[in-house]
Amino acid sequence: MNAPQPVPSLLLSAAERGGPDLSIIVPTFNERDNVAELVRRVAACLPGVAWELVFVDDDSPDGTAELARQIGRVDPRVRCIQRIGRRGLASACIEGMLASNAPVLAVMDADLQHDERILPRMLLTLRQGGLDVVVGSRHAEGGGMGGFAPHRVLISRLAARLSQLVVPATLKDPMSGYFMITREAFMGCVRGLSGMGFKILVDLFASSPRPLRFAEVPYTFRDRLAGQSKLDGQVAWDYGMLLLDKLIGHLVPVRFIAFCLIGGLGVGVHLSVLGALHRGAGVDFLSAQLAATVIAMVFNFSINNLVTYRDRRLAGLRWLGGLASFGLACSVGAVANLGLASFLFDRQQGWLLAAVAGILVGAVWNYAVTSVYTWGRPRRAALARAA
């Protein structure tokens, strides 16, 4: 008797192969008290679907990753990617999606604000409609913002309006952090993603080389089960940077734009300190100029460290080292600035052109050098816990 022929595994359905149909990606930061309940609820609402759930945890101090692994030891459908020395909701989602297997990907928050009971309907809508994306939507007919604070409803609406610069206006809830996407559509955009901030859905729509076919499934946003929101003022800045990146990022890196904006503020700080010391307190010009230079430099370094390089923020001793390398780089930048400006001025190019050219060269130098030496990734220090 002939031995049974092995069946080519790709002819089997996903469930028969043992692989998942649906990968659910859940970014977490300090969600220890929510993860077990989330897994329980997801499991309860997806009978008949072969799913896997991937937590992507940014080294939460509350031990979320360890608990997620404990759950995974009991339920092999669950696992955890623990990122060390990194922060960021969108980048966590992207890494989770890349580290998962199913042909369909879902992204949802860990805090149970996203209603898991619509997952089956989202999957069905995606498959039956031959779509690329299905969005869990608070603004589609039948959805709602639940107990969302009125000021956040307003901000969310404003942000959604702004998103129309880069996403289709017919998408009612572009700010949603709850959606499903086919792996094919995701892989089509992944190399163009900015990966900045909170708004991964906007990023996906704006990065796709072709218009994404989408639908929205309504749900009502719930209150957080436990813990606190990580949304803060920085999220608005990140969102602005994401939009800028999508609009002009192919021409100028957005970090450079942020660096220049902060440099502009630094000039304001410099002039205020100089004015207060020299004109106000009668300090001689050179001493006042020196003090203003040092203060403006510390200001520029601190704000860039907090905002432009938040994802690589330096702390403690590394903050001091960063300040020193920043100061050194900017001093060389100042020499280049003065050198070029005086060269052009001497050749009768006009003071404005000479000044602008000097400033531009100084800014590019400062940006390029500090991005490598001040905020580049030293291999040893990269294992520090991200703020």
Ligand code: GDD
């Ligand atoms: N890995 C990782 N890294 N996860 C993070 C980070 C981070 O830096 N920051 C937040 N998270 C996780 C949280 O633990 C949570 O599971 C999820 O991302 C959402 O964070 P929340 O802090 O709960 O945000 P929110 O409720 O204010 O806003 C959410 O819902 C809005 C409406 O859908 C976000 O998803 C927004 O993007 C969304 O607009």
Ligand code: MN
């Ligand atoms: Mn939340």
